[in-house]
Amino acid sequence: MVLYLIGFCVVNLLVIAAGLPLAMRKVRPNPTYGVRNTKLLANENLWYTANAAAGRSLVAGGLISLLFTVFLFFQRNATEDSYPTAFAMAFGIIMIIVLLVVMIRVRRIIRRSVNQ
Secondary structure (H helix, E strand, O other): HOOOOOOOOHHHHHHHHHHHHOOOOOOOOOOOOOOOOOOHHHOHHHHHHHHHHHHHHHHHHHHHHHHHHHHOOOOOOOOOOHHHHHHHHHHHHHHHHHHHHHHHHHHHHHHHHHOO
């Protein structure tokens, strides 16, 4: 069961690692990494603003999921059969929430730039 914990922690750390460069505005506009659409790719300032917000959301979601993973591991009811299922469900729900938050934030950032 400890191998599950290690594997799930690695998954969460990868999510955090993917979000950090975006949050620190280190990723230039590109067609493969980050939040991409025609408006963001056309405006570099908008790209960095939207992807920084997305990166912060990814980092926060990864940290929440990491904490939840460790919390689940130490539950008395956790068995070798239930732990992977509980992790997958929690991770999936957290990542869906992160995706929705990112979509809402990016939409607001684009709207504000159009209104200015």
